Every structure is written in structure tokens, then in C-alpha cells.
Amino acid sequence: MNAPIIDPLQGDFPEVIEEYLERGVMKCIAFNRRGNLLAVELCGSYDLYAFDIGCSSLDVSFCHAGCSDGSCVIWDFETRGIAKELKDKECVTAITSVCWSKYGHRILVSAADKTLTLWDVVKGERIARIALQQAPLQARLHPGSSTPSFCLACPLSSAPMIIDLLTETVTGLPVSLSDTGNGATPPIRNKFSDGSAPYTPTAACFNKYGDLIYVGNSKGEILIIDSTSLEILGIVSVPGSAVIKNIVFNRSGRYLLTNSNDRIIRIYENLLPLKGGRAALGKANHESAEQDEDEKLKAAGSRSLALFQEFQDSITRVHWKAPCFSGDGEWVVGGSASKGEHKIYIWDRAGHLVKILEGPKEALIDLAWHPIKPIIVSVSLTGLVYIWAKDYTENWSAFAPDFKELEENEEYVEREDEFDLVPETEKVKDLGINEDEDIDILNTEGDSAFSDSDMSQGEIRFLPPDPCPDVQMEDGLVVNTSKEGEISETESPLSEEAGQNGLLTNHESSPLEEDTGGMRLKRKRMPSEKFQDFETESIKKPPPKSKP
Template sequence: MNAPIIDPLQGDFPEVIEEYLEHGVMKCIAFNRRGTLLAAGCSDGSCVIWDFETRGIAKELRDRDCVAAITSVCWSKYGHRILVSAADKSLTLWDVLSGEKVTRIVLQQTPLQARLHPGSSMPSVCLACPLSSAPMIVDLNTGSTTALPVTVPDMGNGVAPPSRYKFPDGTPFTLTAACFNKNGDLVYVGNSKGEILIIDHKNVKVLAMIPISGGAVIKNIVFSRNGQYLLASSNDRIIRIYENLLPLKDGLAAFDDLSKTIEEEDTVEKMKAVGSKSLVLFREFQDLITKMHWKAPCFSGDGEWVIAASASKGEHKIYIWDRAGHLVKILEGPKEAVFDLAWHPVHPIIVSVSLTGLVYIWAKDYTENWSAFAPDFKELEENEEYVEREDEFDLVPETEKVKESDANEDDEVDIVNVEKDPFSDSDMSQEELCFLPAIPCPDVSEQHDKCVGSSSKLIDSNHSGSPLSEENGQNGQAANNASSPLEEDTGGTRLKRKRKPSKKGLELQEEKVRKPLKPLKSSSKLSKTKNKSVVDQDYGNDVYVGDGSDDC
């Protein structure tokens, strides 16, 4: 692989594992709109919400009726709702702030993926992709479901039976490729014939068809956050990027104008012609050497990068391409398969879920350079000839003269109003849930009682006058009277025990003390007691004086 291709200076993308999150066995993840909260579905049926700034658990959503593994999690547009699909065929809608369950619907088949309507703040409609049947629109208020067509001939008579969707070798395949567009008025569905269908989900009508070269089964369909690019991963081990030519806000109305410009009478050919003016192939990504299958492909937050994980078991590899089609980095983690991937909406951070249930956080490896101490300091790799400026030694250099500013100093500065977020289409009237309030956890009552009981016993023993405290009170007063004045200031409440110095220490202290005491023999009062310390009144130092015997 060429060095310029993997040059880290080429772009701002993650490089190393910065941290990992651990809570049970996590299976799938999803960021909220701002990337401040991370939702993770676990194998025990619970959904954990992490505060991504502090890397702590902010809330845990648990339903007693659901004990099966979570297959997907999805945030609403403004973060007030979370939709969770589970392996027990259930869809559960949660209120994030209160942690209460809004509704729970049980389908006929297991939903492998569920997505809330992205156009409304409090969505009541979702798109579910069951295990072995066509995608469906689910009304979360009533529980009614509407199956979407998966082929053009099935428009008038519903959806074909699941037995029709099989691989060439006869094994049935899983149809999970479906997603909303940015506004939510259209649904893009991938079928087993290698076709992308654009469907009006309200009228259950196929509007356009885009065939894929080779006719391989489409496994994933993902839109970029800005809605300008569509990613399609197929069974031929190729990731294709399409450019969306439809308007982002009113894409459904644009099909009327497209249909009028096309004069084809055949329904299939007309839909292909409309589809060619709706999506255009932009780029293809694949590994020509290993020919590996891809798992959980997605865009970066700004749409400049495309990532996908290797579907091989026993390896944790994440491939990063730029939008031009160049492979810029391969991230290698522990020897664990990848279950799910997500790119942070704002920062260059990738979050991956491993087979063991851990969530790894990949970030850029920033190297600190402490060689620059001045603002104008420049580090040189080799010697250079310095050429001084013409005005370098002038009293008032021209480069330091302040140019007159064109700004009017009398203008008022607005510090109250907030400018609209440039990267988001948020409605300023709608309050967005970015953080969850911190709820302190109380201590366990048993441990609290034990702590209170032990502290009360300690207080009672000090006041009741145990034999140890009485002895310390009597002997402590005498010891304080014989010790230095600094110990008398403590009031006799604490006994300061002195460590007996060694023989060598006594000799060194005698030599150090006797020298300054020679001219002051008449004024100093030293009591020569065996192995006891006395206080020199003139110097205030502890002096250890021996009786001249060998054992001192």
C-alpha cells in the first residue's frame, strides 16, 4: 500500500482506541443528533444511555416484558424518544427524559432494524425491517402495519412471499435494506434482484427503480446526515455511493415533474428512467485483494469519509475511505468480530461494538509538542540562513504598527441571541434534548447504618472513659509537662510519642549541641539524666545528654 494513501495528514479521522465502555453485553449502538448521548442495546433486553462527554451511564431503560437481545436502537430527531427493537418481535418506544415506556408493539416476525420517522419531532411512525419479509411501516399509536412493495410487479397485488427471496444456491436471504430519506417522505428499499426502489410510503407506491450492476442482493442502505449521498452495500462485496439528485425538503413533489418529462409507456422502463434522474452512481469501494464482505457501513458526520467493518470472524478491522475512493486507514483492534459501527456526528470519533459486548472508542492520536515556548517560535528540521527584515531593528517596526480597524466601536454587540447551527436543520422553537440530568445514587441503608454505628461507638468510647482513655489522659498530661512547649499548646488532648534515637544519632546530636553551648555554660541549665530529653531554655532545642556510660 502506498504511503501517501495512508498519510495521517491527509484528513482528520480516528487512529487508535482511546477508551472502551463496559456494561453487560452490548449489541448495537446509536448516537443522538448532537453526539452527546450514546444509546446501546444489550443482550438482556435493556437499553443503556451513556453520557458521551463524561463516559458515564446517564440512564438505563429496562422493560420487564422484554428479556431478549436488542437488535437496533434509534433516536428521534430531537432526542426525546428512543425506539428499540428486540429479538422477541417487539418494538418499544421510550421517553428518554422520564425513562418511561410510551408504547410496545409485538410484530409477527423479528425486526432486525427499526427507524423512526426523521421529519417529525415526536414521531408516531417507524420503518421496520423484519427477519424474512418485506419492510413495513408501523403506526406506533394504533399498532397497524403496512407492508411495502419490494419489486415493481408487486405494486398492485402486495408483497411477494418470502420464499421468492433466495440466494442462487437456494438458501433464503434476509431482507433488511430500507431507510427513510432526510425529510422522511420517501423510503429507499433494496431487494434481492439488485434494485433500489424509491417508494411513497403513504400511498404505498413505487416511484422509481435504480438497478445495480451484477444484480447482487442489497444488504445495507444508509443516507448521509445531509441527505446528499446514499450508501448501498451489496452481496458482491462492493460498497456503492450514489449522489441524490432530488431536493432534500420536497423530494416527493419532484417526481411529478420527472414523470411528465419522460414519455416512456412501459412502467418498468419509465421507472428506470425516473430513477436515473434521482440517483447517480458516484463511487465504488471494495478490497480487490481479500474480497471480504462488509458489515455496518456508514458515513462520517460531515459525509467526507466512509467506513465499514470486516465481516470476517476473529478480527476487528475498520476500513476508512475518503469520498474520492482512496483507502486512507485500516484500524485494527482486538481479535473480536465487529457487531456494529457508528461515527460521531461532530467529532472524528468512531465507536465499534465487539463480539464480547464491549464498546471501543476510536479517536485521533494527538501528539503533544512542547518545543515551542514563544508564539513566534518555529522549529527547524535543518539549518537555515536567517535574513533579517529591513525594519527589524527600528524603534517602531512597520510590522508592529496597528492598522486602523474598520469596525464601528459604537455598534452594540449581541450577546443574547444564538446564531443558527450551521450544520443542523434544527427548529429553534423545538427544544433539543442534549444531556440528561444527573441523579445522585443514595448509599445502601445497611452500609449507612454500619457506618453510623461504628462512629457512635468511637465517640462513646472517647467520652465514657475507657481504661485506655483514662491512662492516656493521666500519662499524657505528665508527658506533655516534660516535653517541649509546642506540645503544651495542644491542650494535652493528644499524646505525642517520641521515637528513641539510635546510638549513632545520639553521638551526632551531642557533637552538634555541645559546640554552641560552650560559651554559655553559666546561663544554660542542663540536667544530666540518663536517657531522657531536657529542654535548653536558651535555644529551645531538644538535647539528649548521656551519663558517660558505654550503653548510651
């Protein structure tokens, strides 16, 4: 994504809300690797666990929700239609995270009922389900396999753990150097004898190929752990020693982002090779075996990560929620964790604040940047998913492709051969086109956003849409005839809103809204400013006088 080519005066980042998606009360979101599918998790019935990890302490609150189950909805992001819905009858609580496998064949869902569920996306079938001792706040599949069964989970009040979903094997990870003093795997503890939690919520993530795990603890340290032997290979101390709440790599694996409790987002440059990073770090540790263990690990950490940039709001000192990179890694985005505020901050990688996106007066709970396009998707506390995109200027000129609009008169000098008659055969020869060359219509060219190692012929490119029940519109009411003998009528909120604005009469309805099985499914595009001004002028303009 080369921003100067698109517009030399603007960056290649979102600016306005293009539209929003509504399907029950949505909780968290995740794009697949190509960004053509969007997985959205719905909250459970009656009990919604809102894990607010943007503040200094973890707040768990309960509120009533009208969803029937905790399900996973997969949207086709190109058409904004629902491609598949994964329902688990045993899950009736809020979903805390969702993760796609590398090529999109599987989805991992973590829920507040302390369960992890692995789904087959194409078949829509549940592969495995495991119950933990603590509610997992986040779970990530191993990135090195196309059909992974291993995952990394970060529970509410215990150490992160590696889980084999098929064999239900759970292994705890060390969160400090003292956990591996005797060379044994640290136990998975839930509470101390006094009832307090031994661990604050700990963040962890895989590197690009999954051979290393990066864990951020409450002491302000980043532990680099071998994903196979679970041995600590390096330690990096974060300035200020604040609690690390989020940790994530960008797509290429060259930069690591951390979100700390001191309200600062930090970017670290990965100094290890992308492939074979574990071997390089282990070799360096073996060469410095004569040093003290603590000094050796800190020296290894300094050879692994280097602080690149820091981001913060020095005026309001806001806490950050769900920070992440753009698809190309050129931009860094973070959502404000303030209550009743839907603000998204965008910085360039050099540390300059380039844009603040202000949405409705609703708290932001999750966001994601599209892997390829300049699009941000955010989730509000009310359960709506907002799609932020660039505000392109509409040009209705229908001229030749090489036509150029002039701002003022210019003197034109005619070329000597401009109006010479040239046969079509000579034009083809001048272009250097070989008419005898075979054209390949079977293979596709590689996407510039992906490296050769990321390409796969077995990757899921689309999902066939599920058939929707027939819907009839009668006098501004949505009548669902999906079940024989059952008819449900609901007023169309879009029609009501349009009627208040003078855009639709009482007997008109919008084709962009449906009611499917009692669950409201809405897609509404935000009208442009020109359209709103035009409608306002048309309403204020008096009717023409009739001729006598």
C-alpha cells in the same frame, strides 16, 4: 472538518483506540444528531440473539450472557459517564437496533422478542410498545418530525413495513413491482406453505425529510417508494443483481450507500432535490405516462440515483458489516464481517483506501461514526465498545500563542516599527473594535456542521446524570454500599492488570473503575506508547547503589 488545516499530511479520520466502555454485554450503538449522547443497547438475560447479516446467509445463534435485562444505556459522550438508563421489564432478549428522533426527544428500540418500544428520553418513560409477527432487524423513526410516532421496520423474514406506534397500525411495503400489480397494498406474509421464508432480510431507509423510502431487495434493485401512498415511483438496478443488505443516506442526503452480497459497497449520488423530491419524481412519471410501466420506473430511477463509486477489498474479498458515512460525508467506513477479526476500513469518497484500523481479536458487530468529530465507535462480540480517535502528537511547550518552534537557525529581519511604543487605545482602534456595540450573550452561533433547516431551539443538548451509589475502595476490592445491609465485593480487573504490569501494588486501586449495583462499569484510557516505554525502562533500570 477541513483535513488540510488540521494536518496537511494526514486525513481527518481515527487512527488508534483511545479508550473503551464496558457496561454488561452491549449489542448496538447510535449517536444522537450532535454526537454528545451515545445510546447503547444491552443484551437480554441468558439468551443473546446474534444476527450475523455480514455473510451470504442469516445465522441466528444463541449464547449465554450475564446481563439482567435488555436495557438501553445513554452515555454522555463528552464525560464518558452514564446519563440515563432505560429499562423495560417486559424485554428480556437481545436488542437489534436503536434510533434517535431528529432532536433527541425520543428513542426507538427494536428487540429480538419481536417488539418495538418508543421511549421518552428526558422522562425515561415508555411511550408505546408494539409486538410484530417477525423480529425486526432494524427500525428507523420518521426524520421529518421532532416527536415522531411513525417508524420504518425491517423484519427478519417479511417485507419492510410502516408502523404507527400510537395506533399500532402496520402497513407492508412493496419489495418488487409485482407486489403492486393490482394497486393494493401487499400482504404481510410470514412463510410459504412449505415453511420457507418468502423474503430474505430486506434493507430500507427514509430520505432526509422522510417523504421517500428507499428499499433494497434480494433482486439487486433499489425501489423508491412514496412514504404516504406507498406507490413505487422509481427502480434502480444495482450492478450484479446481488442481495442488498444495508442502505443508508449520509447526513446531507446527497449520497446513498448500499452494501450488497457481492461484497461491494456502492455510493449513489442523489439527483433529486432534497426538498420536494417526491413531487419532482411524481411529475416526471406523469410526463412519461405513455411508456411501459417497467420502463417508466427504470427511467425515473435513472433520474433519481447515479452510481458514484464502488468500494471493495479485491484481495481478501471480505464481507462488510455496518457500513456508513462520516459526519461530513467525506469518508466511507465499513467493518469486516470475518469471525475473530476487528478490522475497520476507511476510504475517501473518491474510492481510495486510506486506512485500515485493526483492533483486538474479537468479531465486530456494529459501528458508528461521530456526527461531528473524527471518532469511530465500534462494538465487539464480547460486548465492549471501543472508541477510535486521532493520534495527536503531544506538545508540552508552554509558550505564547504566536510562538513558533524552529527546526534550524533562521536569519531574522527586524521590522522598523516592531519595538515602537504604541498606546493600548490605538491598538484597539487598529483592530476595528467598536466599544459601544452591545455584545449578545444569550444567542449562540450556528454550528457549521448543520444547515439552517437542521437547527432547533428545542433540541436536547445534554441530559442530567443519574446519581450513582456511593463506592468505597478497600485493598484493591470494590465495595458497593448502595443498598443498606448489602455489601458486594469484586476484584478490580484494572487493578489486577496493572499489578501484573508492575504499575500498581496489591493495595492500590484505580479511580477509573466502579462497581454499581453488581453491574461492572469501567472506563479505561489506553496508555500512550511513550508512557509504556517509560514504565518499561523504569522497571528494567537497576536501583541506585547506597553509599557506604
